[in-house]
Amino acid sequence: MTAKEISEKVRGQFGDAVKDAKVEGVVQPFIKISPESLLNICTFLRDDAELQLDYLMCLSGMDYGKGVLGVVYNIASITKKHKITLKVEVSAEKPEVPSVAKVWPSAVWHEREAYDLIGITFTGHPDLRRILLPEDWVGHPLRKDFKVPEFYNGMKVPY
Amino acid sequence: MNTPLSNTVITPLKTTTGRPLRTEEMVINMGPQHPSTHGVLRLELVVDGEIVIDVIPHIGYLHRCFEKHAEHMTNYQQVIPYCDRMDYVAAMHMELGYVLAIEKLLGIQVPERVEYIRVIMAELQRIASHLIAAGTYGLDIGAFTPFLYMFRERERILDLFESTCGARLLYNYFWVGGVSHDLPAGFIDKAKAFCSYFRPKIKEYNDLLSFNEIFVKRTANVGVLPPDVAIAYGCSGPMLRGSGVNWDLRRDDPYSIYDRFRWEVQVGKGEVGTVGDCWDRYMVRIHEMEQSVNIIEQALEKIPPGDVASAIPKRIRPNPGEVYVRSEAARGEIGFYVVSDGSATPYRVKARSPSFVNLSVLPEICRGYMIADVVAIAGSTDIVLGEVDR
Numbered sequence: 001m002t003a004k005e006i007s008e009k010v011r012g013q014f015g016d017a018v019k020d021a022k023v024e025g026v027v028q029p030f031i032k033i034s035p036e037s038l039l040n041i042c043t044f045l046r047d048d049a050e051l052q053l054d055y056l057m058c059l060s061g062m063d064y065g066k067g068v069l070g071v072v073y074n075i076a077s078i079t080k081k082h083k084i085t086l087k088v089e090v091s092a093e094k095p096e097v098p099s100v101a102k103v104w105p106s107a108v109w110h111e112r113e114a115y116d117l118i119g120i121t122f123t124g125h126p127d128l129r130r131i132l133l134p135e136d137w138v139g140h141p142l143r144k145d146f147k148v149p150e151f152y153n154g155m156k157v158p159y
Numbered sequence: 160m161n162t163p164l165s166n167t168v169i170t171p172l173k174t175t176t177g178r179p180l181r182t183e184e185m186v187i188n189m190g191p192q193h194p195s196t197h198g199v200l201r202l203e204l205v206v207d208g209e210i211v212i213d214v215i216p217h218i219g220y221l222h223r224c225f226e227k228h229a230e231h232m233t234n235y236q237q238v239i240p241y242c243d244r245m246d247y248v249a250a251m252h253m254e255l256g257y258v259l260a261i262e263k264l265l266g267i268q269v270p271e272r273v274e275y276i277r278v279i280m281a282e283l284q285r286i287a288s289h290l291i292a293a294g295t296y297g298l299d300i301g302a303f304t305p306f307l308y309m310f311r312e313r314e315r316i317l318d319l320f321e322s323t324c325g326a327r328l329l330y331n332y333f334w335v336g337g338v339s340h341d342l343p344a345g346f347i348d349k350a351k352a353f354c355s356y357f358r359p360k361i362k363e364y365n366d367l368l369s370f371n372e373i374f375v376k377r378t379a380n381v382g383v384l385p386p387d388v389a390i391a392y393g394c395s396g397p398m399l400r401g402s403g404v405n406w407d408l409r410r411d412d413p414y415s416i417y418d419r420f421r422w423e424v425q426v427g428k429g430e431v432g433t434v435g436d437c438w439d440r441y442m443v444r445i446h447e448m449e450q451s452v453n454i455i456e457q458a459l460e461k462i463p464p465g466d467v468a469s470a471i472p473k474r475i476r477p478n479p480g481e482v483y484v485r486s487e488a489a490r491g492e493i494g495f496y497v498v499s500d501g502s503a504t505p506y507r508v509k510a511r512s513p514s515f516v517n518l519s520v521l522p523e524i525c526r527g528y529m530i531a532d533v534v535a536i537a538g539s540t541d542i543v544l545g546e547v548d549r
Contacts, residue, residue, distance in 0.1 A: 027263060057492065058496055074496065074511075109516070130219075132548060
């Protein structure tokens with residue numbers, strides 16, 4: 001299926017949950033959805049017989065600046081060989097996105113990474129800990145407003 | 160020791176005098192400095208005697224903020240050397256993944272000759288990387304000689320790379336729109352000579368290692384990864400194909416000019432054990448080396464003359480937009496999600512590295528096996544920690 005067909009199918013099923021979709025004339029077609037219906041939409045994408053999007057390729061945390069964070073899901077189907085990108089946006093004050101670890105277990109580590117580096121909290125995640133940075137690290141370095149600390153555990157950082 | 164033992168009833172241990180011993184679960188550390196973890200990986204093992212109840216991987220010891228660095232360069236080209244340092248034993252594939260993403264963002268068509276050079280280099284790199292994977296895997300299991308044999312062949316590939324771009328490990332060879340140097344005089348003959356030299360060596364590896372009885376006993380039926388679990392956990396590359404899933408991005412999501420060559424995707428068949436065991440993952444790599452030789456030979460025959468720098472843009476300023484491009488690295492799917500805001504530096508670069516995702520399935524396939532099997536299983540996933548931690 002093309003990105004357009006997938007987008008229409010999702011829109012037909014979930015209607016208002018689809019906030020925006022650019023599926024033609026762009027390098028990377030995407031569907032932007034509301035975070036509340038994320039889990040339902042992802043389960044539908046995985047289980048629908050025509051879609052079978054069973055493979056989460058990539059999950060990226062994003063800082064769009066101006067207090068908007070987001071998560072981008074690049075999903076593909078091994079059997080059907082089509083793919084689609086999903087996006088959700090949340091405010092930096094309350095950066096909560098439902099975890100899709102139940103849908104695709106590969107999201108467990110990806111979401112830990114997005115939490116670690118961007119600071120997005122994934123509700124319902126089985127094990128939300130830092131993954132790449134030390135446990136006592138303060139802040140989330142890929143936030144655009146992140147300032148490199150002067151000292152880390154008594155060591156001067158810009159050495 | 161080849162089947163999961165967690166269901167076995169263990170009779171309570173007693174001393175000679177009849178005093179019962181307590182049996183408790185124990186947590187032991189493997190790594191971060193441990194020869195079989197192939198780098199700085201720490202595995203927290205929960206064990207009941209010799210039987211592994213759970214594995215909790217701890218990563219990040221080699222984290223160098225690749226994504227943060229990428230946002231702070233002065234242009235797109237400067238990110239390429241950082242890509243090299245992710246998977247330092249298959250650096251060409253990392254570069255290729257990144258430049259493909261930027262080229263798609265810019266809408267650049269690269270010259271024919273460049274496409275051929277890239278395929279030849281990528282496949283030589285695949286052989287070099289699989290040689291390390293198989294060689295060090297033998298080393299983990301206790302076979303020293305195959306390791307030396309495989310490094311001998313890998314050396315010839317590194318010589319070819321060195322003659323082309325001056326570097327043996329971290330190349331900065333693929334540039335956006337082209338490559339840094341054209342092939343040197345005599346390269347094609349040398350590469351052809353390498354192919355005919357290398358092909359018979361594969362049989363040597365099979366005689367020495369693949370069908371060695373001790374090796375088979377240690378790897379067959381160990382760490383079985385069922386195909387549905389492999390897909391759910393996002394495994395890719397030999398890890399996924401070892402589980403019998405016929406999936407290779409070079410064929411199924413074609414990029415560059417891979418659709419022009421005749422070759423076959425290799426999958427695990429459970430030849431000596433179960434489909435998806437450690438031996439299958441190992442064997443897929445051995446078979447893939449032969450397929451790579453096929454591709455290289457065809458590419459060397461057809462490579463056209465031309466300028467390799469004609470499509471290299473002077474200034475890279477993509478229009479605002481984003482792209483996710485994936486390609487088949489030696490360890491699986493390397494994907495780059497690049498977001499441009501129209502400036503000369505990327506707004507966001509996310510690298511989806513194959514080892515990171517492949518490692519996340521480790522607890523699933525270690526449970527119920529013995530501690531010694533964890534070494535065999537971790538080795539068969541063929542992780543490179545530079546790429547796990549980025």
